[in-house]
Amino acid sequence: METLMSILVGLLFAIGVYLILTKTLLRIILGTSILGHGVNLLIITMGGLKKGGPPLLGIKNLTYADSLPQALLLTAIVINFATTALFLVLSYRAYKVLGTDDTEQLRGIKDE
Amino acid sequence: MKKPNDVIIRSVTKVAVVIIFTFAINLFISGHHFPGGGFIGGLVFASGLILMFLTFDMETVRHNIPVDFKVVAAVGVLIAVLTGVGAMVLDAPFLSQSFGYFELPIFGKTELATAVIFDVGVALAVIGTSMTIIMSIGDDR
Amino acid sequence: MNNLVILPIIIPIIAGMIMVIFRKNIKLQRFFSVLSTIAISISTILLITQIHTNGIQTLHLGGWKAPFGVSMVADMFSALLILVTSIVSLCCLLYAFHSIGKEREANYFYPLFLFLITGVNGSFITGDIFNLFVCFEVMLVSSYVLISLGGTKIQLSESIKYILINIISSFLFLVAIAFLYAMTGTLNFAHLSIRVAEIGQEGLMTTVAILFLIVFSLKAGLFLFFWLPGSYSAPPTAISAIFAALLTKVGIYAIIRVFTLVFYHEPEVTHLFIGILAAATMLLGAIGAVAFWDIKRILTYNVVVGVGFILAGVASYTTEGMTGSLYYLIHDMVVKALIFLLGGTIIHLTGTSKLKEISGLIRLHPGLGWMFFIAALSLSGIPPLSGFLGKIFITEGTFEAGYLWLGGIGLFTSLMVLYSIMKIFMNVFWGYTDLTEEKEKGTTKGLMLPIGILTIITIALGLGAQGIHEYVDMAVEGLMNPSIYIEAVLGGNLSQ
Numbered sequence: 001m002e003t004l005m006s007i008l009v010g011l012l013f014a015i016g017v018y019l020i021l022t023k024t025l026l027r028i029i030l031g032t033s034i035l036g037h038g039v040n041l042l043i044i045t046m047g048g049l050k051k052g053g054p055p056l057l058g059i060k061n062l063t064y065a066d067s068l069p070q071a072l073l074l075t076a077i078v079i080n081f082a083t084t085a086l087f088l089v090l091s092y093r094a095y096k097v098l099g100t101d102d103t104e105q106l107r108g109i110k111d112e
Numbered sequence: 113m114k115k116p117n118d119v120i121i122r123s124v125t126k127v128a129v130v131i132i133f134t135f136a137i138n139l140f141i142s143g144h145h146f147p148g149g150g151f152i153g154g155l156v157f158a159s160g161l162i163l164m165f166l167t168f169d170m171e172t173v174r175h176n177i178p179v180d181f182k183v184v185a186a187v188g189v190l191i192a193v194l195t196g197v198g199a200m201v202l203d204a205p206f207l208s209q210s211f212g213y214f215e216l217p218i219f220g221k222t223e224l225a226t227a228v229i230f231d232v233g234v235a236l237a238v239i240g241t242s243m244t245i246i247m248s249i250g251d252d253r
Numbered sequence: 254m255n256n257l258v259i260l261p262i263i264i265p266i267i268a269g270m271i272m273v274i275f276r277k278n279i280k281l282q283r284f285f286s287v288l289s290t291i292a293i294s295i296s297t298i299l300l301i302t303q304i305h306t307n308g309i310q311t312l313h314l315g316g317w318k319a320p321f322g323v324s325m326v327a328d329m330f331s332a333l334l335i336l337v338t339s340i341v342s343l344c345c346l347l348y349a350f351h352s353i354g355k356e357r358e359a360n361y362f363y364p365l366f367l368f369l370i371t372g373v374n375g376s377f378i379t380g381d382i383f384n385l386f387v388c389f390e391v392m393l394v395s396s397y398v399l400i401s402l403g404g405t406k407i408q409l410s411e412s413i414k415y416i417l418i419n420i421i422s423s424f425l426f427l428v429a430i431a432f433l434y435a436m437t438g439t440l441n442f443a444h445l446s447i448r449v450a451e452i453g454q455e456g457l458m459t460t461v462a463i464l465f466l467i468v469f470s471l472k473a474g475l476f477l478f479f480w481l482p483g484s485y486s487a488p489p490t491a492i493s494a495i496f497a498a499l500l501t502k503v504g505i506y507a508i509i510r511v512f513t514l515v516f517y518h519e520p521e522v523t524h525l526f527i528g529i530l531a532a533a534t535m536l537l538g539a540i541g542a543v544a545f546w547d548i549k550r551i552l553t554y555n556v557v558v559g560v561g562f563i564l565a566g567v568a569s570y571t572t573e574g575m576t577g578s579l580y581y582l583i584h585d586m587v588v589k590a591l592i593f594l595l596g597g598t599i600i601h602l603t604g605t606s607k608l609k610e611i612s613g614l615i616r617l618h619p620g621l622g623w624m625f626f627i628a629a630l631s632l633s634g635i636p637p638l639s640g641f642l643g644k645i646f647i648t649e650g651t652f653e654a655g656y657l658w659l660g661g662i663g664l665f666t667s668l669m670v671l672y673s674i675m676k677i678f679m680n681v682f683w684g685y686t687d688l689t690e691e692k693e694k695g696t697t698k699g700l701m702l703p704i705g706i707l708t709i710i711t712i713a714l715g716l717g718a719q720g721i722h723e724y725v726d727m728a729v730e731g732l733m734n735p736s737i738y739i740e741a742v743l744g745g746n747l748s749q
Contacts, residue, residue, distance in 0.1 A: 032421070087420065090401055
């Protein structure tokens with residue numbers, strides 16, 4: 001299972017990097033988003049994928065799942081969500097003000 | 113432009129929003145011992161609000177719910193941080209919590225925990241931020 | 254347990270949230286922001302005295318003991334940095350009162366500023382590597398907004414670059430944390446230190462260490478500084494000054510913390526690598542500073558040189574080098590804010606940042622001119638100003654470690670820094686005065702107070718170095734002996 005997930009993580013990373021290297025801002029944002037999913041999957045895979053109950057007292061389970069990667073994952077998802085939203089709003093604003101979403105043309109903008 | 117026919121979504125929303133809000137409150141309350149909690153409860157609550165924004169006009173909903181969601185988020189964070197400060201006043205480590213069992217009139221013997229206050233803060237912060245994000249993206253036309 | 258430890262984080266967040274609620278009341282916001290920075294300073298001074306007498310202070314949040322809960326750890330190193338942070342941010346706030354403009358003030362400038370400080374202080378004080386990531390994000394999200402606040406064209410195009418770079422480096426940070434967690438099974442710094450020492454820093458562990466180095470280098474501007482000059486010259490002066498003073502320093506703090514506490518077993522690999530990067534950073538930064546004829550560009554490249562120099566001391570991994578790095582870090586935070594505020598004032602007065610269009614400003618503003626001169630000397634490490642001591646110790650440390658080339662490059666780039674700053678001084682302040690008081694684009698009213706405070710601090714840091722000597726030594730001792738930190742955090746739980 002871990003091997004399969006690792007391959008999937010690699011695939012997500014590849015797609016994310018490819019999208020980030022394109023010129024359109026929207027694709028770049030989608031790329032960061034997909035890269036983020038890859039990272040999240042990596043965290044949960046690194047914690048070990050196994051079936052088990054929550055590590056609480058009083059629950060009669062023989063195996064326990066590691067809850068720490070899940071907590072990390074939740075935090076990472078929230079942060080990823082917030083930064084993606086901010087990035088989206090900002091690049092939309094940039095598109096309106098600067099009149100382009102092509103990174104090639106964004107380079108030449110100087111202060112006035 | 114032809115006005116879209118939105119009878120179905122309007123009538124469904126009126127019923128569904130009530131159910132969503134109830135479910136959100138249920139998730140929030142059950143969060144102390146079972147899956148759920150302030151974060152998820154807040155998100156579900158926000159999704160109900162967003163459904164309302166989608167169905168009815170933004171102005172209509174804003175007129176009926178005249179709250180600045182940024183302030184809601186700020187109040188939420190303040191509540192959450194101040195519960196931590198409360199622990200400091202009692203000379204316990206920041207964010208310490210406690211709970212006790214009380215005899216209440218209707219509910220009988222009930223467990224009350226200070227973590228709930230923290231969770232209220234979290235829920236408000238989540239509702240506030242997610243609504244602010246959605247509204248700042250959706251406001252533009 | 255000591256609740257003072259958490260105060261530098263919760264004071265700004267509470268003040269910031271109150272300000273969000275009272276958005277319309279600018280006077281109240283100004284009052285609260287100054288009050289909270291002063292409150293942080295006072296609580297940190299108390300904290301420093303406690304650390305000085307009782308050793309490292311820790312706080313386990315919610316009473317959950319390390320390594321299971323999240324710990325906040327204040328050793329002398331982080332406490333000193335927090336104190337300097339709050340003083341510098343106070344000065345930048347005072348400068349912002351007169352320069353930032355009504356529109357930005359109404360659009361949450363002060364709350365965002367305080368959230369930035371929350372993130373910076375949090376990064377300094379946390380004892381857990383994932384919490385470090387969270388505090389980094391708090392700091393970065395506020396910096397994203399601050400860098401684009403106001404929405405001018407240059408700000409928007411630069412902020413997109415800045416955000417993209419930082420989002421990617423955050424992902425790399427998470428990847429590194431994931432690998433580290435898989436290999437050690439813990440995230441607490443002290444516990445990590447023990448586990449890494451047990452497992453041994455073999456090939457894979459060193460790879461993870463290098464991954465961390467890349468992440469922090471992106472934030473600190475160590476070699477991977479290509480985004481820095483553009484981003485730091487886009488926002489208004491008060492914001493770029495606080496960025497120059499604090500943001501790269503947080504990255505440097507993270508490098509120092511991780512490579513003295515956790516990955517310190519292979520200094521001939523990791524620390525040498527830091528040294529090479531530092532040398533390249535110093536050279537490239539100095540070339541940039543010498544080549545440009547634009548005040549903002551020269552100053553931002555000087556930030557890069559400073560980063561390289563601080564990490565040269567870290568690379569030596571000797572007590573002298575570390576002492577020098579610490580002195581220079583404190584000095585650099587003060588003097589970078591100072592020189593950015595001075596440069597911003599010049600641009601504010603003349604309306605241009607091109608060196609060739611300005612001359613003879615000293616006739617109209619002698620105070621500004623002489624303070625710029627002092628700042629320039631301090632930046633290049635002329636005795637008796639604050640940069641001198643750090644330079645001496647870092648050079649001594651690199652020589653002692655046998656990295657003669659590193660110390661040599663450090664000294665050579667100091668000369669280039671001196672040249673680049675003197676270039677500004679001579680072009681701006683000397684020469685024929687073609688500007689009259691009526692033709693100036695702005696006034697220095699209210700702007701001279703924060704600049705004056707920072708100038709006094711840089712002189713005092715130089716002359717009174719003996720006074721802080723004891724504290725710096727204690728901080729360095731903590732850095733060179735990880736066992737002190739581990740003992741303070743884990744205490745009796747060492748058998749875990």
